[in-house]
Amino acid sequence: MAATEGTGAVSRRQTGRPTLEEVAARAGVGRGTVSRVINGSSRVSEQAKEAVGRAIAELGYVPDRAARALAGSRTDAVALVVPETEARLFAEPYFLDIIRGVSAELGAADKQLLLTLIRTEQERQRFEQYLAAQRVDGVLLVSVHRDDPLPDQVRALGLPAVLNGRRSPQEPVAYVDSDNVGAGRSAVEHLAGRGRRRIATITGPLDMDAAHGRLAGYRQGLAAAGLPADEHLVATGDFTEDGGRRAMRELLKRCPDVDAVFAASDLMAVGALAVLRARGLDVPGDVALVGVDDSPVARHLDPPLTSVRQPIEEMGRTMAGLLLRQIAGEDTEPSRLVLPTELVVRESS
Amino acid sequence: MAATEGTGAVSRRQTGRPTLEEVAARAGVGRGTVSRVINGSSRVSEQAKEAVGRAIAELGYVPDRAARALAGSRTDAVALVVPETEARLFAEPYFLDIIRGVSAELGAADKQLLLTLIRTEQERQRFEQYLAAQRVDGVLLVSVHRDDPLPDQVRALGLPAVLNGRRSPQEPVAYVDSDNVGAGRSAVEHLAGRGRRRIATITGPLDMDAAHGRLAGYRQGLAAAGLPADEHLVATGDFTEDGGRRAMRELLKRCPDVDAVFAASDLMAVGALAVLRARGLDVPGDVALVGVDDSPVARHLDPPLTSVRQPIEEMGRTMAGLLLRQIAGEDTEPSRLVLPTELVVRESS
DNA sequence: TGGAGGCATGGGAGCGCTCCCACGCCATGT
DNA sequence: ACATGGCGTGGGAGCGCTCCCATGCCTCCA
Numbered sequence: 001m002a003a004t005e006g007t008g009a010v011s012r013r014q015t016g017r018p019t020l021e022e023v024a025a026r027a028g029v030g031r032g033t034v035s036r037v038i039n040g041s042s043r044v045s046e047q048a049k050e051a052v053g054r055a056i057a058e059l060g061y062v063p064d065r066a067a068r069a070l071a072g073s074r075t076d077a078v079a080l081v082v083p084e085t086e087a088r089l090f091a092e093p094y095f096l097d098i099i100r101g102v103s104a105e106l107g108a109a110d111k112q113l114l115l116t117l118i119r120t121e122q123e124r125q126r127f128e129q130y131l132a133a134q135r136v137d138g139v140l141l142v143s144v145h146r147d148d149p150l151p152d153q154v155r156a157l158g159l160p161a162v163l164n165g166r167r168s169p170q171e172p173v174a175y176v177d178s179d180n181v182g183a184g185r186s187a188v189e190h191l192a193g194r195g196r197r198r199i200a201t202i203t204g205p206l207d208m209d210a211a212h213g214r215l216a217g218y219r220q221g222l223a224a225a226g227l228p229a230d231e232h233l234v235a236t237g238d239f240t241e242d243g244g245r246r247a248m249r250e251l252l253k254r255c256p257d258v259d260a261v262f263a264a265s266d267l268m269a270v271g272a273l274a275v276l277r278a279r280g281l282d283v284p285g286d287v288a289l290v291g292v293d294d295s296p297v298a299r300h301l302d303p304p305l306t307s308v309r310q311p312i313e314e315m316g317r318t319m320a321g322l323l324l325r326q327i328a329g330e331d332t333e334p335s336r337l338v339l340p341t342e343l344v345v346r347e348s349s
Numbered sequence: 350m351a352a353t354e355g356t357g358a359v360s361r362r363q364t365g366r367p368t369l370e371e372v373a374a375r376a377g378v379g380r381g382t383v384s385r386v387i388n389g390s391s392r393v394s395e396q397a398k399e400a401v402g403r404a405i406a407e408l409g410y411v412p413d414r415a416a417r418a419l420a421g422s423r424t425d426a427v428a429l430v431v432p433e434t435e436a437r438l439f440a441e442p443y444f445l446d447i448i449r450g451v452s453a454e455l456g457a458a459d460k461q462l463l464l465t466l467i468r469t470e471q472e473r474q475r476f477e478q479y480l481a482a483q484r485v486d487g488v489l490l491v492s493v494h495r496d497d498p499l500p501d502q503v504r505a506l507g508l509p510a511v512l513n514g515r516r517s518p519q520e521p522v523a524y525v526d527s528d529n530v531g532a533g534r535s536a537v538e539h540l541a542g543r544g545r546r547r548i549a550t551i552t553g554p555l556d557m558d559a560a561h562g563r564l565a566g567y568r569q570g571l572a573a574a575g576l577p578a579d580e581h582l583v584a585t586g587d588f589t590e591d592g593g594r595r596a597m598r599e600l601l602k603r604c605p606d607v608d609a610v611f612a613a614s615d616l617m618a619v620g621a622l623a624v625l626r627a628r629g630l631d632v633p634g635d636v637a638l639v640g641v642d643d644s645p646v647a648r649h650l651d652p653p654l655t656s657v658r659q660p661i662e663e664m665g666r667t668m669a670g671l672l673l674r675q676i677a678g679e680d681t682e683p684s685r686l687v688l689p690t691e692l693v694v695r696e697s698s
Numbered sequence: 699t700g701g702a703g704g705c706a707t708g709g710g711a712g713c714g715c716t717c718c719c720a721c722g723c724c725a726t727g728t
Numbered sequence: 729a730c731a732t733g734g735c736g737t738g739g740g741a742g743c744g745c746t747c748c749c750a751t752g753c754c755t756c757c758a
Contacts, residue, residue: 066418067714416744
């Protein structure tokens with residue numbers, strides 16, 4: 001059984017998978033025609049289309065992505081890049097939801113998803129090389145900071161790119177963001193509507209545009225409610241629980257009469273709540289509290305946290321959709337999409 | 350500028366990236382030698398190695414993965430497959446931690462990570478085709494159920510595979526699991542040690558081995574503490590919050606004298622806590638509660654939840670490590686690794 | 699001194715596609 | 729009747745690598 005063909009070499013077929021050529025032979029057509037059918041392109045006779053379709057089905061043919069990538073200029077792969085330099089900044093479920101949305105959209109388009117976590121500064125620097133080697137059709141970037149060079153690196157490579165969030169209001173790269181200003185405004189309006197007068201805010205890290213947006217919204221909300229803006233009521237946080245704790249202490253020191261807090265993230269709200277509790281202040285009795293993200297933790301807090309929901313999964317889907325359009329060349333102007341947020345009222349306010 | 354070479358065709362270079370051949374020319378050696386240097390393989394003279402190294406650096410050469418995959422039999426890519434058929438079963442942070450671990454290990458080995466969420470039954474069926482087309486070197490599978498055919502499909506393709514968790518104690522495919530039995534035992538021993546006598550359990554879905562393991566551990570714990578096993582104290586859940594709620598109600602109906610509950614997941618503990626609370630029962634005063642996962646939600650519950658921590662990220666790392674070894678052919682026997690768990694005591698018990 | 703063996707090396711062949719040119723066929727126009 | 733043009737088509741070339749065979753050199757042994 002081992003050597004059936006004279007002195008012939010043992011066949012070196014690796015996968016046993018049928019190739020384009022075999023499909024062509026079986027269908028009685030040329031390679032070109034099969035390729036055309038598969039790519040749904042140009043003009044192929046109905047008859048050939050049918051014959052090829054049958055051959056593909058019979059053989060269980062699936063085009064080889066590596067060969068395609070090498071021959072064509074497309075790879076049908078997209079990279080989702082997540083910088084993780086600074087410890088798990090964003091709330092964890094956030095990424096998962098983004099991934100979920102991205103994956104759904106890419107899956108529908110039969111593109112594959114390459115997940116790239118950038119951990120060290122070194123990895124960050126080798127990024128361009130990395131992208132070049134991967135041969136991806138486009139890049140999705142999450143969690144960008146003001147001075148982040150990554151987006152520009154990608155653009156310099158001529159690769160389509162879409163950011164989640166923007167670095168600044170003049171972001172040149174396409175992005176999908178949630179309405180941070182609206183989030184801040186709606187939170188404050190809600191608080192003011194419940195009779196709160198001394199509404200403070202705990203901001204995110206000010207090297208992120210999202211933090212600025214929410215802060216701007218906070219100010220708009222105050223103005224809309226006819227409340228005076230008092231800079232003592234603004235404390236800087238960093239989106240972490242511990243940052244929220246520190247900011248809350250600062251706030252209580254500066255303004256003991258504070259009666260509401262808009263925290264720019266649920267995590268910071270958690271920290272703030274702990275401090276409030278420790279000081280014997282009742283939530284929402286003495287101080288009302290609102291967060292952002294509507295994360296699972298918000299629901300399970302005691303009291304359940306009022307929070308501004310972002311459509312995270314939808315942002316993921318939208319990002320992927322934009323990227324796909326960019327790759328297809330249908331999106332020459334970099335799109336900027338801002339998705340609406342929604343206030344979810346619970347017992348903390 | 351446009352046409353400098355007689356009637357010659359315009360150059361069609363797509364990326365401008367240097368190729369192996371160019372490196373070879375610059376280093377004054379043949380293609381083969383460069384390839385050998387890059388792959389760190391066989392015997393190359395010190396001199397050639399150096400020349401090639403310099404040329405690579407000067408040109409900024411990075412090997413093209415697609416070409417490599419096509420020519421060789423390796424792709425340097427690994428798929429992480431996450432079935433999502435039934436709504437987000439596992440607690441969300443779980444997956445993220447797995448991904449983190451996997452990514453860290455793969456990144457160190459310069460392998461790329463393909464994330465594949467399987468959503469529909471149809472996608473599940475096209476899985477083999479998918480894998481064939483992707484040309485991955487191996488597959489990591491998460492969240493496997495008893496009758497899951499996915500692992501066998503992968504093996505049938507001759508692909509290395511590692512599971513997170515196992516389908517049954519006789520799992521033929523390599524896997525990494527946490528010590529579910531130990532988790533159950535330590536929780537119950539802890540409860541018994543605090544004087545609890547009527548210790549109930551809310552199990553996971555019984556088509557998952559992890560659920561069985563934790564239940565077995567629960568029984569061992571009772572036995573070790575000299576407590577009688579009472580089947581009325583066992584209620585079946587499904588790892589969801591709502592399942593936990595239902596099971597807790599059932600438990601209270603069957604055994605109003607229950608004084609402790611071991612829930613096989615934090616999420617179920619959350620559900621159980623809500624029911625207990627609603628019935629006016631104090632935790633831990635009347636009923637002590639222990640969960641599994643040590644998820645963020647456990648920390649923020651009121652009272653903070655005692656929980657059995659699993660080394661999730663480490664499981665991810667270990668899985669990737671095992672897979673890499675399998676790919677390298679160093680791991681002929683399918684490895685089974687069980688990682689220890691650790692009880693984190695908080696105020697709920 | 700001649701032959702055998704080892705080792706570094708160059709380069710042909712080929713992985714499975716896409717791209718594109720050239721060919722033949724047909725229906726038209728004059 | 730012949731030329732014209734379109735359309736479907738086949739298949740060569742080539743994407744950038746790895747694999748492996750053949751080559752030439754050098755050392756070692758008899």
